[in-house]
Amino acid sequence: MAQHIAQKLRLTSALLGTVTRKDLAAAFRTVNPKTAFDLGRADKWLQGRAQPREHSVYDDWAKLLGLEQQGAWIADCDLSGFTAAIAARHNIDKAELERRVGAQFETSSGHDERSFAFTLAGTYACYSRAWSPYHRDQLIKGILSVEAGPGLHGLTATYRETLPTGQLVLGGPVTPAKRALYVHLKEAGGDAQFFISLFxxxxxxxxxxxxxxxxxxxxxxxxPSTTRILIVRLRDPAPGATSRGGYLQLDQSISGDLASLGMSIEHPEQIDRQLTRFLVGGSDGGVHQVPPAEFRAILDVFDRHWLTHSSAGQNP
Known part of the structure; x- marks a missing residue:
């Protein structure tokens, strides 16, 4: 499934120096006069409301950027990998390329919020306390991908965990607010839902x-459960890193796991102590759950009261 198409097109536009969608479409025509990249659909692609369905668009895209990879790679790769590849191919610093995107997007839209949205887009490793009673006291890792979409705050997220029962995939909107950042995730084809409230x-x-x-x-x-969560941005994920996830072993450190994802951290033992304090902080040990028996005891009291008064009302 194609991902991060809107951001990848903006990176391409910033790299090529194309100012408008018309300029970008013209660039595609230089490699293929009959390209399926057209202005009407490009508007939706750049807003994140749709993505190219024709494989030829991705093939033309690869030729336009002079990449060794095939067009399918552009569709499937994560955003960090795409940025790194085109930056290396055209000998430009990644930070400079991202700066150009921010400057170009802010100028074209006239809104700081949209530039802000792009800076939030990317791939993140998520660490939290496991809720499953079978994995008590363990940490679990998920992979979060944030992509810009339509609207001033048009951000969508996809969250993945690798569980013993298979892949858990949830998606939904990201809502930046003045005093918080909210993410509401729903399982595709299932009924699981997570709500994340962040600084x-x-x-x-x-x-x-x-x-x-x-x-x-x-x-x-x-x-019903709640836990503290840390969401760490990955600048240059190792190949295949974003497909990894799941329960960490009891003796497995977060810094060591981040190293496997391509992030080398100085003073790992000190950082691990700091991250662990955050994740297990509070009197609840970092995760809070209502014991079912405790709730059922209260439920029994109020159910009996409700039924008793209902009967009384029907039989005065």
Whole structure:
């Protein structure tokens, strides 16, 4: 499935120096006069409301950028990998390329919010306390991808965890607010939902933190749960890193896991202690769940009261 198409097109436009959609379409025609890249559809692609369905568009795209990879790679790769590839191919610093995108997008849209949205887009490693009673005291890692879409704050997220039962994939809107950043995720083809409430993003947006709320996926009983969560931005993920996820072993450190994703951290032991303090902070040990028996005892009281008064009302 194609991903991050809007951001990849903006990166391409910034690299080529094309100012308008018309200029970008003209650039595609230089490599293929009959290209399926046209202005009407490009508007939706750049707004994140649709993506090219014709494989030929991606093939033309690869030729336009002079990449060794095939067009299918452009469709499937993560945003960091795409940025790194075109920056290396055209001998331009990644930070400079991203700066050009921000400047170009802000000028063309006239809104700081849209430029801000692009800075939030990317791939993140997420660490939180496991909710499953079978993995008590373990951390679980998920991969979060954020992509810009339509509207001033048009951001969408896809969150993935690799569980013993298979891949868990949820998606939904990201809503930046003045005092918080909210993510509401729903399972594709399922009924799982997570709600994430985070501290507002600060520049350069290297890490996000806050709480994730939902229900334990693997367990004998449904338990509404909440946990602290850390969301670390990945600049240059190792190949295949974004497909990894799941429960960390009890002796596995976050810094070591980040190293496997391509992020080398100085003073890893010190950082691990700091991250662990955050994730297990508070009297709840970093994760809070309502014991089903405790709630059922209260439910029994109020159900009996409700039924008793209902009967009384029907039989005065």
């Amino acid at each position: 507002p993003q600060s520049q350069p947006g290297s890490v996000l933190g806050g709480y994730m709320c939902g229900t334990a996926i693997i367990g004998p009983e449904a338990q």
